[in-house]
Amino acid sequence: MIDADLFRAVLGRFASGITVVTTTDANGTPHGMTVSAFSSLSLDPPLILVCVSNDATMAPVLAATESFVVNVLSATQEAVSRRFAGKVDDRFAGVGYHDGKLGDPVLEDVLASMQCRIVARHPAGDHVILVGEVVDAAAFEGKPLLYYRGGYAVLER
Template sequence: MTAPADVSPGDFRAVLGRYATGVTVVTTRTPEGEPVGLTVNSFTSVSLAPPLVLFCLDLEAGSLPAFQSAEGFAVNILRADQEAVSNRFADPLAARFDGYGLADWSTGAPILADALAALDCTVHARHDGGDHVILVGRVQRLAVLDDDEPLIYWRGAYRKLG
């Protein structure tokens, strides 16, 4: 077996940037009950039975302690017209939840009332993922909240279908 070639972070990003992803806001609450959330595109389904999903969280993320201690989280899938929501939850200095209608489902993690769809999950597992932690959630409740198209991210920019 030959040794793997060096893979630079820049090359890695350039290649993976060719893979289109949806855009989500993943939320939870601190032990004190404060809402926490961030923009995530490293989200995918894992299993139908049981219903499992995962997302990856950077070990440098300010919200890491909340997600490490939380028993649940919500995945809010964004609509095509929600670039501003994505940008707000990606900005570490923004008042992310100001002015948003929120719902609490089974886990108490905030559901963005105007999202395209939402999944409310209990933490099923946490795994080491290099410079990220992989959080696997068991879906407890889910719903389509709107019939719009999804927000897409491809090659470093937001896109729309069609």
């Protein structure tokens, strides 16, 4: 078994895009959190997955909802990423969004968005893997916001 520091160092060498996962609770209140553990899963049907820590403040909300949105952040949205990663009372204050087809918040000025219906939940270590079937999506031009070795980066090409 390797130690946690080595595991973090190795995983930090993998540059990943940054997403904000959003949903609404039973009262219609929007919730969101920054997530880098996102991946495509299947083209047919169109499936994606996100991994959420069991300790995340949004974990109980995601456990009770049937849908979510993955918002892929652009290079200009580092402040949005930090806001949704931090301990802020109202993460949506000052952040533009509209309600998607399933009623969940879709952030403005993102590179892409995927509105998903939850089709499976899998416990895995200290996380839960949410599998979402993409029911609506949008893609826009721009550069992605990346996370690499513990910090933000921008694609330079």
